[in-house]
Amino acid sequence: MTNDAAELQSKDCVLPQWKVSPRVRAFVTTRAGGVSDAPYDGGMPGAGGLNLGFSSGDAPDAVKENRRRALASTGLRNAAWLEQIHGTQVEDGHAVIERLSLGERTRADASVTDRTGVVCVVMTADCLPVLFCDDDGRAVGAAHAGWRGLAGGIVEKTGERVAALAGVPASKLNAFLGPAIGPNAFEVGEDVLDAFVAAARPDRRDATKAAFSPVDGTPDKYLADIYALARLRLADLGVGVARVHGGTHCTVTEKERFYSYRRDRVTGRMAAMIWLTD
Numbered sequence: 001m002t003n004d005a006a007e008l009q010s011k012d013c014v015l016p017q018w019k020v021s022p023r024v025r026a027f028v029t030t031r032a033g034g035v036s037d038a039p040y041d042g043g044m045p046g047a048g049g050l051n052l053g054f055s056s057g058d059a060p061d062a063v064k065e066n067r068r069r070a071l072a073s074t075g076l077r078n079a080a081w082l083e084q085i086h087g088t089q090v091e092d093g094h095a096v097i098e099r100l101s102l103g104e105r106t107r108a109d110a111s112v113t114d115r116t117g118v119v120c121v122v123m124t125a126d127c128l129p130v131l132f133c134d135d136d137g138r139a140v141g142a143a144h145a146g147w148r149g150l151a152g153g154i155v156e157k158t159g160e161r162v163a164a165l166a167g168v169p170a171s172k173l174n175a176f177l178g179p180a181i182g183p184n185a186f187e188v189g190e191d192v193l194d195a196f197v198a199a200a201r202p203d204r205r206d207a208t209k210a211a212f213s214p215v216d217g218t219p220d221k222y223l224a225d226i227y228a229l230a231r232l233r234l235a236d237l238g239v240g241v242a243r244v245h246g247g248t249h250c251t252v253t254e255k256e257r258f259y260s261y262r263r264d265r266v267t268g269r270m271a272a273m274i275w276l277t278d
Helices: 003-012 060-074 093-101 147-152 152-166 189-197 202-210 228-236
Strands: 024-028 032-036 090-092 110-113 119-126 129-132 140-145 171-175 188-189 213-214 222-225 244-246 270-276
Touching: 024 110, 024 129, 032 060, 060 270, 090 093, 090 152, 093 222, 110 119, 110 152, 119 129, 129 152, 129 228, 129 270, 140 147, 140 152, 140 270, 147 152, 147 189, 147 228, 152 171, 152 228, 171 228, 188 189, 189 202, 189 213, 189 222, 202 228
Parallel strands: 090 110, 119 140, 171 244
Antiparallel strands: 024 270, 110 140, 119 270, 129 140, 129 171, 188 222, 213 222
């Protein structure tokens, strides 16, 4: 591991605080620790930004170097980079990497693996990254949960795949909710509320509605708590409250630390990465 990579992982990333096997390694990058210039910078004067998104408009060479640094922090050479589409498709991480080696991209919003050395990764800039593992580190997964994917079941589908690979019931999984748009910043229309209520189990509909707060003076507008909505979906999967971690950041208001599309429009992308070691 290079010095810049070690520094990146130890200082500039968000690390899950969960008690799981040391075989499980995971982190979420921030905007710090890279080489991108404004508006993709590191949030502080003179600090290069760790933008990992090629579709963001940033200089490709800067993104390549940033990805090199992020991967160097894992000690591995390749990651299952996805072409995210705000859907519910879950892919095998090793298969994604094999396609990338042939120049083929995979359109999906989650990947899973039970192999060592395969980095499952999703990119975000307000959407919710959800990382999964079992206690003993048999399998891991990463899901990109924008509101459409979350309402459509991406969290449940990813968790089910990880549980199947690990050979455990879903109730034995751990989930980490990475940095996302906070409940005081995520303004949505009534269509989003309706989509979640319609998709909720009958016994969860009141709790689902409670995750939306009316915006004063703005008819049919609500503040949505994406963390609360994700916890409800995890509960449907069988993952208890004690096994759900994170969910405390706001990408919009923590401007110096996180990229935010809702706040800036032209912005970088962060990555949530999880993998297994021997």
